[in-house]
Amino acid sequence: MAIKTYILVCGGTACQSSHGTELYDAxxxxxxxxxxxxxxxxxxxxxxxxxxxxPIVKILPDETFYVCVKPEDAKEIVAEHVIKGRPVARLLYDxxxxxxxxxxxxxxxxxxxxxxxxxxxxxxxxxxxxxxIARDGYxxxxxxxxxxxxxxxxxxxxxxxxxxxxxxxxxxxxxxxFTKQAAGEEKYIVCNADxxxxxxxxxxxxxxxxPHSILEAMAIAGxxxxxxxxxxxxRAEYPLAIEHLETALKQAxxxxxFGKNILGTGFDFDIELRLGAGAFVxxxxxxxxxxxxxxxxxxxxxxxxxxxxxxxGKPTVINNVETWANIPVIILKGGEWFHKIGTEKSPGTKxxxxxxxxxxxxxxxxxxxITLREIVYDIGGGIRGGKKxxxxxxxxxxxxxxxxxxIDTPIDYEHLAELGSxxxxxxxxxxxxxxCMVDVARFYQEFCVDESCGKCAPxxxxxxxxxxxxxxxxxxxxxxxxxxxxxxxxxxxQKAALCGLGQTAPNPVxxxxxxxxxxxxxxxxxxxxxxxxxxDLVRFVIDEAKCRGCTACARKCPVGAISGERQKPHVIDxxxxxxxxxxxxxxxxxxxxxx
Amino acid sequence: MSDTATxxxxxxxxxxxxxxxxxxxxxxxxxxxxxxxxxxxxxQVAFEVADALDIPLAKVYGVITFYHFFKxxxxxxxxxxxxxxxxxxxxxxxxLLAELxxxxxxxxxxxxxxxxxxxxxxxxxxxxxxxxxxxxxxxxVHGRLKKSDVQGIxxxxxxxxxxxxxx
Numbered sequence: 176m177a178i179k180t181y182i183l184v185c186g187g188t189a190c191q192s193s194h195g196t197e198l199y200d201a202x203x204x205x206x207x208x209x210x211x212x213x214x215x216x217x218x219x220x221x222x223x224x225x226x227x228x229x230p231i232v233k234i235l236p237d238e239t240f241y242v243c244v245k246p247e248d249a250k251e252i253v254a255e256h257v258i259k260g261r262p263v264a265r266l267l268y269d270x271x272x273x274x275x276x277x278x279x280x281x282x283x284x285x286x287x288x289x290x291x292x293x294x295x296x297x298x299x300x301x302x303x304x305x306x307x308i309a310r311d312g313y314x315x316x317x318x319x320x321x322x323x324x325x326x327x328x329x330x331x332x333x334x335x336x337x338x339x340x341x342x343x344x345x346x347x348x349x350x351x352x353f354t355k356q357a358a359g360e361e362k363y364i365v366c367n368a369d370x371x372x373x374x375x376x377x378x379x380x381x382x383x384x385x386p387h388s389i390l391e392a393m394a395i396a397g398x399x400x401x402x403x404x405x406x407x408x409x410r411a412e413y414p415l416a417i418e419h420l421e422t423a424l425k426q427a428x429x430x431x432x433f434g435k436n437i438l439g440t441g442f443d444f445d446i447e448l449r450l451g452a453g454a455f456v457x458x459x460x461x462x463x464x465x466x467x468x469x470x471x472x473x474x475x476x477x478x479x480x481x482x483x484x485x486x487x488g489k490p491t492v493i494n495n496v497e498t499w500a501n502i503p504v505i506i507l508k509g510g511e512w513f514h515k516i517g518t519e520k521s522p523g524t525k526x527x528x529x530x531x532x533x534x535x536x537x538x539x540x541x542x543x544x545i546t547l548r549e550i551v552y553d554i555g556g557g558i559r560g561g562k563k564x565x566x567x568x569x570x571x572x573x574x575x576x577x578x579x580x581x582i583d584t585p586i587d588y589e590h591l592a593e594l595g596s597x598x599x600x601x602x603x604x605x606x607x608x609x610x611c612m613v614d615v616a617r618f619y620q621e622f623c624v625d626e627s628c629g630k631c632a633p634x635x636x637x638x639x640x641x642x643x644x645x646x647x648x649x650x651x652x653x654x655x656x657x658x659x660x661x662x663x664x665x666x667x668x669q670k671a672a673l674c675g676l677g678q679t680a681p682n683p684v685x686x687x688x689x690x691x692x693x694x695x696x697x698x699x700x701x702x703x704x705x706x707x708x709x710x711d712l713v714r715f716v717i718d719e720a721k722c723r724g725c726t727a728c729a730r731k732c733p734v735g736a737i738s739g740e741r742q743k744p745h746v747i748d749x750x751x752x753x754x755x756x757x758x759x760x761x762x763x764x765x766x767x768x769x770x
Numbered sequence: 771m772s773d774t775a776t777x778x779x780x781x782x783x784x785x786x787x788x789x790x791x792x793x794x795x796x797x798x799x800x801x802x803x804x805x806x807x808x809x810x811x812x813x814q815v816a817f818e819v820a821d822a823l824d825i826p827l828a829k830v831y832g833v834i835t836f837y838h839f840f841k842x843x844x845x846x847x848x849x850x851x852x853x854x855x856x857x858x859x860x861x862x863x864x865x866l867l868a869e870l871x872x873x874x875x876x877x878x879x880x881x882x883x884x885x886x887x888x889x890x891x892x893x894x895x896x897x898x899x900x901x902x903x904x905x906x907x908x909x910x911v912h913g914r915l916k917k918s919d920v921q922g923i924x925x926x927x928x929x930x931x932x933x934x935x936x937x
Contacts, residue, residue, distance in 0.1 A: 188895075188896055188897050188911070189897045189898075189899040189900050189913070191911075192897055192900060192903075192911030192912075192913055193900065193913065226897075226898075226899025226900070227899055229899065370896070371893070371894075372894070373854070373855035373856045373857075373859075373893045373894040374855045374856030374857045374894060374898055375894070375898075376894070376896035376897070376898060379896045411802055411839055412839070412892075412895065412896070413896065414908075414909075449795075449798070449799065450798065450799060450802050451837075451839075452798060452801075452802070452837035452838070452839035452840055453837050453838035453839035453893075454836065454837050454838065455893075466798065467795065468794070468795035469794075469795030469796055469797040469798045469799070469833070470795070470797075470833065471832055471833055471836040472836065472837070487794070528898055530856075530857035530898035530899065530901060531856070531857050531860055531861075531901075532860065532861075536857070536898060536899045536901075537899055568856070571856065602856065604856050604857060604860065606860065610860060615860075618856070618859055619856075622893065625838075628836075
């Protein structure tokens, strides 16, 4: 009997961690146990993006979309849905509480999204090349090899207006063209999959869910610039992505789509994987190349740019994962088609990892030019716990904040730069009223101190100086002149540091200072943290009038700082208090306040 | 527990080094394989790698110490990594770390006396949807944690350990 039903189970890291693997096994077991293993098939796909509601299950052909599915639900799904054709209502996504949304397109999280990069994520089994090919996979490579000249390929990418998705937004076709024109027989194609921005996992999901798209794109670029070797530099922290890439490479070679004489055209291309080892600076292209050559990942001054002298001193194209994933679609559908999506200067889409204090965290792909309001409220479902929106941080440790005043700004390279942030690789972290901007700036600065490679003084000394100043302010020892110091050190770093890491390291501090100077002032002038996050500036106090003397807080306090008789108001000994906040969370009468 | 074991390249590792030797710039790939096997990079093995690849020992250590991923000390049998990526940090990753340190009585990057647990901070494991996240030995992911969940995680591995001793 033919397979009638396909059960797609998300195999992304977040879903797998929420018992997705057990769910996959349970579904397969149930199909066999209920005797329908010949009618339905379980398929493990890439990330659906809706990580908040994982594990995700989608049933084809009727496209029913189940959320928060547990292994125990497998029996019911098979018995009810697969055998009797009745959707399991309790597992459907229900936003309005009134009507269950059965299909993916009906769910608000997906309505404003437009998928190019993530076109195959959650659709195909990433470990099967046949499924990629069935979705027009490798058709772009065939077209590039048989119908197009290298000039045609570059022209198509130029028409698309595609800009580098790694953060800086440099036009992709120009990189390719420089490399093509550079002298030399041997050239390289490199994929930057060293996703180091904390709070971002776009590239991980793209590779895990659709590894062939990266391979295909790199081969197309190889044809365009005249390179026969590719290197994918990927974080060792992403084992599943590495495994899927290795499988994909093996299959592509077996199909004659990689290796010698691809599709009988005489064009040779193959790819080698090189693992990163946890250094944020290796996202910088010259540092990445050093690391890919087995050395310490330290940047070197540019020029010469990698397009002239890159891997092993040869002309090299470096693009990041998301940039590559766009290429096959551009070649197949044409640059003009692509250019119509998004805005004039920033065509196409952008993938963001929407995280932080948001209801629907997950991976989203939206057309450029969408407003932040649409992302936060329509897709993200608003702020968690009904709190007040404060800011969104984009661009990670190299970026800055966008505040509530600018929530209607269209998201593209130019507008973000105007606001003092950057597009970055796609981390989008939502912060609410409980988040202290001094603390956030301190967090990023600490990261930069750890990650500074130490080669140039502006970065090595500058990041440390900024961190010291921020820690001083967070502890309540700040002086008014510290703000000027931060600004002057920050500006010096922007101008003098050797590479992108050092030049952008002061951005989170300068950006938060620009929009939340009053918050910095409150720390300095009033020794007060308005968000109540900086522990040294917080005091927990018991309101005598409200305290019932239930002793709950005193029992919870880890350092015995709370004393008082039963049924009489308690007091907190401020000298003993370690400001852990346990009492505040424990009190049922609202008698403890944070000041 | 002092570490008195001696470490040396296994035949498989030797074969891998031999295979990579002719490919330029293979040091990092070799170190990955070594750490995958031992859980860290033992001093003696670093010497052997330097010899086998014909790279000065200073260069080998230069690379090991540059990258956060490579460890010079043996981690606990259960290596607990607390994610301090931005999303996890905002949602209380720092509190989880402090709680783990206090419950286990160890500091950052140190191992409990019985060699069972070690605690480290990592930058973003890429499960921001589950923040805050703690991973154990890289593969067991515990998400959406509260401070009060920490003891449960420790107990879980203690029970696992007790079970494996009884078996």
